Amino acid sequence: xxxxxxxxxxxxxPSGKLVQIEYALAAVAAGAPSVGIKATNGVxxxxxxxxxxxxxxxxxxxxxxxLTKNMGMVYSGMGPDYRVLVKHSRRLAQNYYLTYQEHxxxxxxxxxxxxxxxxxxxxxxxxxxxxxxLIAGWDDDEARPYLYQCDPSGAYFAWKATxxxxxxxxGKTFLEKRYNEDLELxxxxxxxxxxxxxxxxxxxxxDNIEIGLCDKNGFRRLTPSEVKDYLSAIASATLGIV
Numbered sequence: 001x002x003x004x005x006x007x008x009x010x011x012x013x014p015s016g017k018l019v020q021i022e023y024a025l026a027a028v029a030a031g032a033p034s035v036g037i038k039a040t041n042g043v044x045x046x047x048x049x050x051x052x053x054x055x056x057x058x059x060x061x062x063x064x065x066x067l068t069k070n071m072g073m074v075y076s077g078m079g080p081d082y083r084v085l086v087k088h089s090r091r092l093a094q095n096y097y098l099t100y101q102e103h104x105x106x107x108x109x110x111x112x113x114x115x116x117x118x119x120x121x122x123x124x125x126x127x128x129x130x131x132x133x134l135i136a137g138w139d140d141d142e143a144r145p146y147l148y149q150c151d152p153s154g155a156y157f158a159w160k161a162t163x164x165x166x167x168x169x170x171g172k173t174f175l176e177k178r179y180n181e182d183l184e185l186x187x188x189x190x191x192x193x194x195x196x197x198x199x200x201x202x203x204x205x206x207d208n209i210e211i212g213l214c215d216k217n218g219f220r221r222l223t224p225s226e227v228k229d230y231l232s233a234i235a236s237a238t239l240g241i242v
Contacts, residue, residue: 034076046074069218114154138215
């Protein structure tokens with residue numbers, strides 16, 4: 001009987017579920033792992049960047065994207081869907097700036113992009129976005145960092161630290177044991193990399209992970225050489241050299 005509802009976006013199943021949203025969440029759970037950690041002086045977001053072929057130019061495609069001067073985003077799930085949401089987010093942020101002559105607060109942009117995602121769960125002829133988003137921001141008015149997660153259903157949450165994507169339960173368990181609210185941003189970067197390692201397959205290098213930092217100076221994506229330095233520091237610490 002449940003098969004009747006499998007392809008309908010606008011009809012609830014007898015158990016009270018919209019099955020297409022369940023499928024969208026399954027796409028997220030099968031996606032590359034992503035991590036977000038809020039520190040006292042900023043936010044770090046990080047993700048695995050898989051390459052389907054050694055012939056790829058690994059630096060031509062980015063998963064960590066800047067939305068505004070003070071905000072960035074990463075995803076787990078379907079890349080093309082993410083690209084559409086990045087475009088939506090940037091347009092929403094620019095419209096706000098044109099209207100008020102100031103950057104949109106993180107919470108407001110998150111709410112607006114979550115509304116876009118929710119609209120795709122209640123209309124015929126469309127499907128839910130197959131991505132979950134981690135949005136990192138710094139609001140100058142409050143001089144504090146923010147970390148939010150948006151899901152395909154349009155639900156959004158503020159987090160201190162979280163993981164999503166493949167084997168996300170391992171990442172969350174690791175964060176629950178290691179996270180503390182007094183973390184500085186540098187330590188948060190180290191913990192984000194270690195959290196990714198909980199779900200990582202193969203050797204982690206500067207070419208297959210991406211990291212973004214957000215603090216009072218704005219948002220930026222780390223260069224491969226900067227990521228390499230962090231990986232080297234972690235490897236040295238693991239070996240007891242540092």
